[in-house]
Amino acid sequence: MTAVPAILGRRSxxxxxxxxxxxxxxxxxxxxxxxxxxxxxxxxxxxxxPFLDTVLxxxxxxxxxxKAGARPAILGTIYMMGLLLLMAVPVGVGTxxxxxxxxxxxxxxxxxxxxxxQNLAAVPSIVYxxxxxxxxxxxxxxxxxxxxxxxILTLLVLPIVIVSSREAIRAVPDSISQGAYALGAxxxxxxxxxxxxxxxxxxxxxSILALARAIGETAPLLLVGALTYVAIDPTILGQxxxxxxxxxxxxxxxxxxxxxLAAAGIIVLLAILLVMNAGAIWLRNRxxxxx
Numbered sequence: 001m002t003a004v005p006a007i008l009g010r011r012s013x014x015x016x017x018x019x020x021x022x023x024x025x026x027x028x029x030x031x032x033x034x035x036x037x038x039x040x041x042x043x044x045x046x047x048x049x050p051f052l053d054t055v056l057x058x059x060x061x062x063x064x065x066x067k068a069g070a071r072p073a074i075l076g077t078i079y080m081m082g083l084l085l086l087m088a089v090p091v092g093v094g095t096x097x098x099x100x101x102x103x104x105x106x107x108x109x110x111x112x113x114x115x116x117x118q119n120l121a122a123v124p125s126i127v128y129x130x131x132x133x134x135x136x137x138x139x140x141x142x143x144x145x146x147x148x149x150x151x152i153l154t155l156l157v158l159p160i161v162i163v164s165s166r167e168a169i170r171a172v173p174d175s176i177s178q179g180a181y182a183l184g185a186x187x188x189x190x191x192x193x194x195x196x197x198x199x200x201x202x203x204x205x206x207s208i209l210a211l212a213r214a215i216g217e218t219a220p221l222l223l224v225g226a227l228t229y230v231a232i233d234p235t236i237l238g239q240x241x242x243x244x245x246x247x248x249x250x251x252x253x254x255x256x257x258x259x260x261l262a263a264a265g266i267i268v269l270l271a272i273l274l275v276m277n278a279g280a281i282w283l284r285n286r287x288x289x290x291x
Contacts, residue, residue, distance in 0.1 A: 048263030056264050060231040061246065065257035070265050073246035076146060076226075076234040077215065077272065080242060083150035084157070084214055089207050091154075092161030093196075099162075100169045101191055121159035128156045129220030137224050144225020146240035152220045157210035164206020168199040201284035208280035212273055218244045243269045 059069025095117075103110040132152035142148045172195050180190040218226075226241050228249040234240035243265055250262035 044263045044266050047260050048265075048267045051257075051260050051264040052267055056261065056268070061229055061249075065255055065261060068250075068258070068261055070243065070246050070261075070268065072230045072233055073241045073243045073265070074268060074272075076230070076240040077243045077269070079146055079234060079236070079240075080150045080153060081211055081215060081272075081276070083147065083236070084153050084211060085207070087150065087154045088158055088161050088210065089203075092158055092207070092210075093165045093203060095158075095162050096165035096169055097191060097196070100166055101187070101195070117159050117162050121163065125156055125217050126219045126223070128152050129223030131155070132220060132224045143237075144239070145237045146234050147236050148224045149221050149226055149240060149242075152224055153214040153217060156217065156220065157214050160210040160213065161207055164209065165199070165203045168202025168206065169195060171202060172198045197287065200287040204280045204283040204287075208276050211276055215269065215273060215276075216244055218242075218248060221245060243272075 055067065056069050057074065058071055059067060060072055061070070062068040099110070099114065103113075105111065129152060132148060132155070136142045136148045136151055137144055142151075176194050176198065177190050180194050185193070221242055222245065225239070226245050227239055228241065228245055230239055230241040232239070247262045247265040247269070250258040250265065253259075
C-alpha cells in the first residue's frame with residue numbers, strides 16, 4: 001500500500017524537463033510583461049511630471065501648450081464614472097441576485113439570459129458604440145451627450161459586474177443561508193441581511209475592475225459624440241469629452257509639448273484609477289469576513 005503513492009508521485013525525467021521548461025517560459029513571460037510595463041511607466045512619469053501643474057487641472061484645452069489644460073476632460077471622466085457606478089452596479093447586482101437566488105434554471109428564458117450575459121462579455125467595445133449611436137443617440141433622440149456615453153459604458157461593463165457579483169454571491173457559505181432559514185427568516189431577509197453583506201467585498205472588487213475597463217475606453221465614446229475639443233465644463237445633457245480622448249488628441253498634435261501634456265494626462269488618469277482601486281480595497285477590508 002505504501003508503494004502505490006510513491007509510484008504515483010514519481011515523475012520521469014522527460015516530465016520534469018517539460019515541467020521545468022514550461023515554468024521557465026511562464027516566468028520569462030511575466031518578467032517581460034513587468035519590464036515593459038515598468039519601462040512605460042517610468043517614461044510616462046519622467047515626461048509628464050514637469051507638466052503636472054494647476055494649469056493642467058484647472059484650465060480648458062488650448063492651441064498653445066503652455067495654456068492647455070484638461071479640466072473638461074477630467075470632469076467628464078469623473079461624471080461618467082459616477083453615472084456608471086449608479087447605473088451599472090444596481091442593475092448588475094440585482095441581475096446576479098435574481099440568477100443565483102430566484103431564477104429557475106429549467107426555464108428557457110433564464111438559460112437564454114445566462115448565455116447572453118456570457119456572450120456579451122466578449123463583444124468588442126466598438127459594437128457597443130454603434131449600438132449606442134443607432135438606438136440612444138438617434139433612435140431615442142437622446143443626442144450626443146454625456147448621459148448617452150455613460151449608458152453605453154454601462155452596457156459595456158454590465159456583463160463584468162454581473163459575473164463578478166454572481167461569483168461573490170456563490171462564495172458565501174450555504175450554511176449561513178440555511179442557518180438563517182432555520183431561525184425563521186424569509187428569503188429576502190436572508191439575502192439582504194446575510195448573503196449580500198457577506199458578498200460586498202467581491203462585488204466591490206468586480207465593480208471597480210469594470211470601472212477600470214470603462215475609464216480607458218475611447219471608441220464607443222467617439223461614436224456617441226465625445227468631442228476632442230471641449231472648452232466648457234461638461235453637463236449630463238451637454239457636450240462632453242473624456243481623458244482618454246483628450247490624451248489621444250494631444251498625442252496626435254505635431255508639437256512636442258503636447259505629447260508631454262499627454263503624458264501628464266496619463267498620470268491623472270492613473271491617479272483616478274488608483275483612487276477607485278483604493279476605495280475598493282477599503283470596502284473589501286471593511287466588510288471582509290472569514291469563515
